Amino acid sequence: MADVHPGRRLRPHIKAHKCTGLAAELEAAGHTSFTCATPREILGMISAGVGNDFLLANETVDPHRLEALAEAQEHALITVAIDSEETLSAAERAGIKNILIDVNVGLPRCGCDPKDAGRLADSARIRGMTVRGVMGYEGHLMMVMDREEKRERVHQAMSVLASAHEDVGGDIVSAGGTGTYDMFAGTTVNEVQAGSYVLMDSQYAQLGHPFVQAMWVVGTVISSNERWSVVDVGLKSLGMDHGNPTVDNHQIWFCSDEHLTISPHDGTPRFKVGDRAFVTPAHIDPTMAMHEVAYVANQFGEILAEWPIDLRGW
Amino acid sequence: MADVHPGRRLRPHIKAHKCTGLAAELEAAGHTSFTCATPREILGMISAGVGNDFLLANETVDPHRLEALAEAQEHALITVAIDSEETLSAAERAGIKNILIDVNVGLPRCGCDPKDAGRLADSARIRGMTVRGVMGYEGHLMMVMDREEKRERVHQAMSVLASAHEDVGGDIVSAGGTGTYDMFAGTTVNEVQAGSYVLMDSQYAQLGHPFVQAMWVVGTVISSNERWSVVDVGLKSLGMDHGNPTVDNHQIWFCSDEHLTISPHDGTPRFKVGDRAFVTPAHIDPTMAMHEVAYVANQFGEILAEWPIDLRGW
Numbered sequence: 001m002a003d004v005h006p007g008r009r010l011r012p013h014i015k016a017h018k019c020t021g022l023a024a025e026l027e028a029a030g031h032t033s034f035t036c037a038t039p040r041e042i043l044g045m046i047s048a049g050v051g052n053d054f055l056l057a058n059e060t061v062d063p064h065r066l067e068a069l070a071e072a073q074e075h076a077l078i079t080v081a082i083d084s085e086e087t088l089s090a091a092e093r094a095g096i097k098n099i100l101i102d103v104n105v106g107l108p109r110c111g112c113d114p115k116d117a118g119r120l121a122d123s124a125r126i127r128g129m130t131v132r133g134v135m136g137y138e139g140h141l142m143m144v145m146d147r148e149e150k151r152e153r154v155h156q157a158m159s160v161l162a163s164a165h166e167d168v169g170g171d172i173v174s175a176g177g178t179g180t181y182d183m184f185a186g187t188t189v190n191e192v193q194a195g196s197y198v199l200m201d202s203q204y205a206q207l208g209h210p211f212v213q214a215m216w217v218v219g220t221v222i223s224s225n226e227r228w229s230v231v232d233v234g235l236k237s238l239g240m241d242h243g244n245p246t247v248d249n250h251q252i253w254f255c256s257d258e259h260l261t262i263s264p265h266d267g268t269p270r271f272k273v274g275d276r277a278f279v280t281p282a283h284i285d286p287t288m289a290m291h292e293v294a295y296v297a298n299q300f301g302e303i304l305a306e307w308p309i310d311l312r313g314w
Numbered sequence: 315m316a317d318v319h320p321g322r323r324l325r326p327h328i329k330a331h332k333c334t335g336l337a338a339e340l341e342a343a344g345h346t347s348f349t350c351a352t353p354r355e356i357l358g359m360i361s362a363g364v365g366n367d368f369l370l371a372n373e374t375v376d377p378h379r380l381e382a383l384a385e386a387q388e389h390a391l392i393t394v395a396i397d398s399e400e401t402l403s404a405a406e407r408a409g410i411k412n413i414l415i416d417v418n419v420g421l422p423r424c425g426c427d428p429k430d431a432g433r434l435a436d437s438a439r440i441r442g443m444t445v446r447g448v449m450g451y452e453g454h455l456m457m458v459m460d461r462e463e464k465r466e467r468v469h470q471a472m473s474v475l476a477s478a479h480e481d482v483g484g485d486i487v488s489a490g491g492t493g494t495y496d497m498f499a500g501t502t503v504n505e506v507q508a509g510s511y512v513l514m515d516s517q518y519a520q521l522g523h524p525f526v527q528a529m530w531v532v533g534t535v536i537s538s539n540e541r542w543s544v545v546d547v548g549l550k551s552l553g554m555d556h557g558n559p560t561v562d563n564h565q566i567w568f569c570s571d572e573h574l575t576i577s578p579h580d581g582t583p584r585f586k587v588g589d590r591a592f593v594t595p596a597h598i599d600p601t602m603a604m605h606e607v608a609y610v611a612n613q614f615g616e617i618l619a620e621w622p623i624d625l626r627g628w
Contacts, residue, residue, distance in 0.1 A: 015571060015572070037571065037572050058536075058546075059536040059537055059546075060534075061534060061536060061587060061588050062534070084538075084587055086586075086588060087537075087587065108541070108542050108567060108575050109570065109573050109575050110536065110573065111537070139570065220374075220375060222372075222375060223373055223397055223423070223424040224398075225427065227422070228422050230423055230424050235553060235555045235597070235599070236599070236600050239554070240554045240555040240600075241549050241554040241569065253422060255555065256423065257351065257599045258329070258372060259423050259424065261422055272400075273398055273400035273401065274400060283549070285549070285550070286549040286550050286554075286571065289550040289604070290604065292627055
């Protein structure tokens with residue numbers, strides 16, 4: 001990713017892993033500006049001394065969290081997304097200096113109507129705030145499988161964002177994710193917010209991108225018979241919104257709170273009680289948020305480091 | 315529930331909420347024996363001084379966790395489920411004194427073949443361990459909607475368990491959950507492992523049982539327009555394996571990592587930015603496991619207590 005989007009061309013999204021140990025590796029790869037989904041992610045990154053430029057790519061009206069961000073402005077460049085007068089006012093009251101206009105580019109979620117973007121920017125400037133630019137997340141296009149269709153639709157969405165940017169001004173045109181990271185040539189987008197690419201999951205793997213699975217929930221087989229085996233990895237350790245996890249060479253029967261019932265494909269020896277099983281989550285972001293610590297291992301299974309997943313919670 | 319299954323007739327399952335503050339309320343209602351899914355749940359209950367009789371209704375071969383449980387045996391009666399020679403040996407090596415035979419009664423998960431139950435009990439007794447009885451979780455029957463069909467199938471499953479109990483001996487015949495709590499008249503089951511009934515969720519609500527929803531994830535509306543509103547409650551704060559959460563008088567569009575997009579039914583006023591929204595999770599157990607604290611409120615929204623969800627993790 002750093003080859004395609006070096007340095008500040010990428011603003012890696014911290015929400016995918018919530019782990020400052022991993023963020024430090026991204027910094028070592030040349031990225032110093034980061035995207036965050038929660039104030040706690042930004043505050044934790046600053047405490048860990050990783051990065052110097054943070055975008056809260058999400059709306060909040062919480063005065064306490066915004067005030068905490070405002071206090072942190074002396075330690076790092078912090079920019080807060082707003083998409084309404086209410087979110088702008090909340091940021092102003094807390095003392096936030098830099099905002100960015102979040103523009104709806106087709107995903108029905110946050111983001112203002114593109115035609116309101118200029119007005120919100122004017123309102124912010126009247127309040128004495130700095131408007132750094134625009135963002136527009138085309139999340140509805142991440143899993144479009146036909147690459148030409150995807151490119152066309154991403155460019156349509158980014159033309160909406162470019163038009164809003166003309167009304168807004170500022171230096172930043174921020175968009176994108178792992179599913180669209182290579183679709184921005186010929187657009188005005190100048191930073192990409194991808195995050196999942198560092199760890200991947202079984203959903204993003206369907207896209208055939210040059211990123212490899214790097215995170216598994218490692219379980220222990222606790223019960224096994226002629227027909228099925230049970231791994232102690234369940235709903236409390238796996239993001240389930242994208243469906244069941246996968247286990248190489250095995251069929252998934254079902255997942256319960258603390259268990260995964262599986263059976264081997266023909267020719268695969270069945271697991272014995274005590275064996276370790278590598279479970280690949282279908283969705284990386286909520287999975288990481290469920291765990292206290294990540295263990296960094298080499299290809300021989302030796303543990304090289306232990307990274308607290310220290311940006312969890314709210 | 316305490317009316318139907320008073321005192322030790324109920325062995326409330328702690329995995330549903332992982333919260334010693336709530337468990338203390340169950341103790342005040344007369345229950346002193348508890349079901350747990352993880353060693354950490356048992357150790358945390360003992361640390362909090364709640365309950366005096368704990369069943370690990372789950373298999374583990376982890377020597378460190380089993381040794382910690384063995385050390386805790388001087389503070390409480392601890393019984394560990396086993397379903398194989400391997401799990402029995404692991405318990406023995408760690409110094410566990412009391413075991414219970416987990417019997418498969420139809421759910422393809424843990425639990426030994428019923429015909430092996432007596433042999434495992436004999437093996438435990440030869441090792442000098444106490445065999446307290448049997449358990450058999452009929453999880454595959456929780457959501458059978460026809461009550462007569464459900465009763466017939468539960469009784470079939472419990473006749474398998476009763477037969478295994480004849481081979482095993484011991485005082486305990488443990489089974490059940492919130493979905494089958496009132497199906498045991500005429501069986502030999504003498505304790506019920508229900509847990510979800512205390513908080514409920516939108517899936518169990520379909521059964522029409524006399525338990526009411528008592529837990530919501532309270533979010534804040536952070537974006538709103540003519541067509542939809544966005545609540546800051548997403549995949550990282552909701553168990554999603556049973557599908558989307560619900561919000562009264564609203565249609566759920568979709569749930570993302572940090573967001574829930576919804577629209578009001580006809581006649582319902584639309585949410586404004588800053589409004590609070592009560593989100594009902596589809597599955598209580600994984601939802602509780604995602605949060606650090608539960609706030610106890612009365613019907614006026616006044617906060618009466620703050621309960622750490624202190625039994626999370628492994």
